[in-house]
Amino acid sequence: MSNFNFDVITLFPKAFDLINNLGVITRALENDLINVKLHNLRKYGEGSYKQVDDKPYGGGSGMLLKPGPIYKAHESISKFPKSLTLLMTPQGKVMKQKDLRRWSSLDQLIIISGQYEGFDERVRYLADEEISLGDYVLTGGEIPAITIINGVTRLLPGALGDPNSLTDESHNGPFLEYPQYTRPPNFREMKVPEVLMSGNHKEIKLWREKQMLKRTQERRQNIV
Ligand SMILES: C[S@@+](CC[C@H](N)C(=O)[O-])C[C@H]1O[C@@H](n2cnc3c(N)ncnc32)[C@H](O)[C@@H]1O
Incomplete structure (x- = not known):
């Protein structure tokens, strides 16, 4: 049995092919850490045309997904003891890291x-x-669903090579992560701060703490 089960109700299951080419997520699938079941809404469509949508009452543009097929698809899913149903909508609560952690x-x-x-x-x-996902409108809930699968999976024990990556990163606490550098020390006249190459761990820690605060103040005025 997998540690975590994602069941997605969608009209476009092919959109989820992406998770088969997504590094950590693909490895989690292969190692049975997660199980992703796609429930094609079309299968639960009504009548000989398997209709899943219809015009809105009162007029207006476009088509709406009918309730019947979605209820049937939802009822067909075996529920686990600790299970939640999430509806993807631009009118919903904007997702935060703490939601991914809770789920x-x-x-x-x-x-x-x-x-x-x-x-x-x-x-x-x-x-x-x-x-x-945010205050903008996409054409469908598939990308938001993949985003949730991605964000939750990397938090599961055993998903990441080094679980310490989760503690140091942005949005785990109140601050954004500090700036990071790798080799070379001088790239097109852009230099790595001396302190990071000093080997002085106390000074490096201090520098990083200051940078976290500065970066958060600059980019997230609402939380500092
Ligand atoms: C074109 S949107 C419908 C928007 C809807 N008419 C409204 O104004 O609220 C079609 C579908 O894409 C998904 N979607 C679009 N934007 C989203 C967002 N920001 N977050 C989550 N889901 C979104 C939802 O599942 C939504 O039902």
Whole structure:
């Protein structure tokens, strides 16, 4: 049995081919750390045309996903004891690292991915949480769903080669990460700060702490 189960309801399962070529995520799939099941909404479509969408009542542009196929797809999924259903919508709560951390202790995330003009309002009742990637509109919920699979998987024990990468990085605490450099020491007149090459660990730590604060103040005024 996998440690973590993602079940995604989508009209475009092929979009998830990406996770088979995504480094850490692909390795987690191969090592059975995660299991990703794609539930093609079309299979639950209505009538001989397997209809999944229809025009909005009251008029307006585009098509909406009907509630019936989404409810049927959701009911077909075996639920694990610690499971949440997330609905992808630009109207949802904007996802933060702390959400990924909270979800990473579950057994299962069921992710409902919208398309077209979105979905019938009654689909919202299936969701434990409505989640947005940010305040902008994409064509579908597939990229948000892949983002969640990616962000949760890298937090699972055993996913990353060095679990310390998780403690030092941006958004783990209140500060963004400090600037990082690798060789060469001088690249096109851009020099690595001397202190990082000094071998003085106390000074390096101090420099990094100052840089974290500076960087966060410059880029995230809202949290410092
Ligand atoms: C074109 S959008 C629909 C937008 C909807 N008419 C509205 O104004 O709120 C189609 C689908 O893409 C997904 N989507 C688009 N932007 C998103 C975002 N920022 N975060 C999460 N999902 C998004 C949702 O699943 C949504 O149902």
